[in-house]
Amino acid sequence: MYFKKITILFLLIFASIGYAQTLSLKEALKIGLENYGSIRAKNNYTNASKETLKQSRRDYLPNLNLSAQQDYGTVNGQNGPLYGFGGLGVASSGLPLPEQNWNSAFGALYLVNMNWDFFTFGKTQEKINLSKIDVQAKEKDLQQEKFQQEIKISAAYLNLLASQRLLISQQKNLDRAEVFKKTAVARVKNGLLAGVDSTLATAEVSKAKIALNLARNFVKEQNNKLVDLMGVAPQDFVTDTLFVTQIPQELVTI
Known part of the structure; x- marks a missing residue:
């Protein structure tokens, strides 16, 4: 034992x-x-x-944006429409007044925007080719x-x-x-x-x-x-x- x-x-x-x-x-x-x-x-x-190569290929496709907006407030005293660069941002104020004001109001905005650079004169294709070369090098x-x-x-x-x-x-x-x-x-x-x-x-x-x-x-x-x-x-x-x-x-x- x-x-x-x-x-x-x-x-x-x-x-x-x-x-x-x-x-x-x-x-x-x-x-x-x-x-x-x-x-x-x-x-x-x-x-x-x-x-990056995938993104370069997607850049050639149309860019479609849909937006809906419900607001209550001011527009920073802006009179008249406000257009964003690229057509993606739009804002409007109320009726134009002789002087700047900060009156609050209700508002609604519905926006459909499509941007497609159909003619790029070879820029998009060269960007794709450059991305391919970068992938091969890596x-x-x-x-x-x-x-x-x-x-x-x-x-x-x-x-x-x-x-x-x-x-x-x-x-x-x-x-x-x-x-x-x-x-x-x-x-x-x-x-x-x-x-x-x-x-x-x-x-x-x-x-x-x-x-x-x-x-x-x-x-x-x-x-x-x-x-x-x-x-x-x-x-x-x-x-x-x-x-x-x-x-x-x-x-x-x-």
């Missing part, structure tokens, strides 16, 4: 720690293209230019930005993968140096080797530890670069080792 409780407790602790999910290169590219700031900004610029700029970002993410991912493999190699090198040190110390104690040999073995262990710490720092640096390029929260990635553990099928069939 006691052993069962210990086992359950161990499994709960083990499950709470968990494993980091392996990040493939394809997933890294997908996340990076979706989250990176400059790509999102240029994607918005492209969508805005497409909406789309090409977006594709170029995506391509450059894919190159940067791929390079950072492969660098991280190489640094993690180098870290494993340095750890194995430290293990080898520690085994060699134990052997050398034991042989020195038994008088089979000179004392300087154990000193050299200790120095090799210290050297291996320094190299291991440098490898860890390099892994962290490459991981941070990938985090920055992907536009995600800081985290430690586990890269896919398929590139270094399996020969590509195309090379096998050649």
Whole structure:
């Protein structure tokens, strides 16, 4: 019973720690293209230019306005009709008087206005063509930005993968140096080797530890670069080792 409780407790602790999910290169590219700031900004610029193109096409259509107005008040002392620029605003006062007045009155106004510039002498079409060119330029700029970002993410991912493999190699090198040190110390104690040999073995262990710490720092640096390029929260990635553990099928069939 006691052993069962210990086992359950161990499994709960083990499950709470968990494993980091392996990040493939394809997933890294997908996340990076979706989250990176400059790509999102240029994607918005492209969508805005497409909406501008739609607006340029709609500008050629007739502009029809319907309005109804019920008022009570003054017209700021204005005598006579008031015509708005473009024919969209019309206001009228009461009877003309010999002097300005501010008498309030009821009034109603119903307006139907249609404006259509039928002859634009190519201005509308050129505006549409200019909007099309702007859309094409924005789309090409977006594709170029995506391509450059894919190159940067791929390079950072492969660098991280190489640094993690180098870290494993340095750890194995430290293990080898520690085994060699134990052997050398034991042989020195038994008088089979000179004392300087154990000193050299200790120095090799210290050297291996320094190299291991440098490898860890390099892994962290490459991981941070990938985090920055992907536009995600800081985290430690586990890269896919398929590139270094399996020969590509195309090379096998050649």
